[in-house]
Amino acid sequence: MTLDASTRSTLAATTVIPVVVCPDVSRADGLADALVAGGLPVAEVTFRTPGAHTVVSAIADRDDLLVGAGTIVTAAQAEQAIKAGARFIISPGLSEPVVATCRAAGVPVIPGIATATELLHALDLGLDTVKFFPAKTSGGPAAIKALAAPFGTVSFMPTGGISPANLADYLAITQVLAVGGSWMVDARALADGDFAAIRQACRAARELADSIRPRV
Incomplete structure (x- = not known):
């Protein structure tokens, strides 16, 4: 089940994928607006909170934001x-039942x-596309380069321990499609409804990513 061209293109263009923990569905619309305005129009809503599916549902119909679900383990x-x-x-991780469920639904x-x-x-x-996780503690960029050498057709989306300080090391690897990060969506800012702060953090991440890997 290869990653479809539309999803691949959006992830690659966004470069830095916001990994979002949003326990309050009332914050979903404001968060989505901040991500889009900040230049990162993708949300990986993690299923670490009981109401994660309601957050996905609240913003799934937007045509300016690609909404996915993360931390899916069953x-x-x-x-x-x-x-x-x-x-x-x-x-x-790699779960055959999860892969089979997604394949049956036609969802990447x-x-x-x-x-x-x-x-x-x-x-x-x-x-053909995998998440390298947890990236930092699993060897970071050096480990991805080592894996990429014999697996030249695979794309990687490393997540875990990635920050502005080491972003360039990951984006320098050609087979890294995009990276996942949570630093753009501060938990306190989200809880307080400080969407301006989230927008600014997303904009800073967007500008940093563009300086490392210019969009074409």
Whole structure:
């Protein structure tokens, strides 16, 4: 199940994918507006909170934002996210039931891997894009380069421990499609409804990413 051209293009163009923990659905619209205005029109809404599916549902119909679900660890969660309107699924690991659920629904899935064996398993399932997770503690850019060498057709989306300080090291790798990061959406700012702060953080991330990997 290769990543479809539209999703791939949007992720690549956004470069830095906001990984969002939003426990309050009333903040969903303001958050979405801030992401779009800040130049990062993608949201990976993590299923770390009980109401994550309601957040996905609240913003899934927007035509200016690609909304996906992250931290999906079971087929049931994948089904819930897809029913809520998630347009892509990201998992911290490689689960065949999650992949099968997404494949049946025609929804792109990006599973997490950290080793060559896990990557081979992903290839056996017909996948061509994986999340390298947790990136920092699994060897960071050096590990991705080592994996990329024998797996030249695979795209990586590293997440975990990525920040403005090391962003350039990841984006220098050709096979890195995009990176996932949470620093743009501060939990306190979100709780306080300080969407201006989130917008500014997204704009700063957008400008930094563009300075490292200019958009064409």
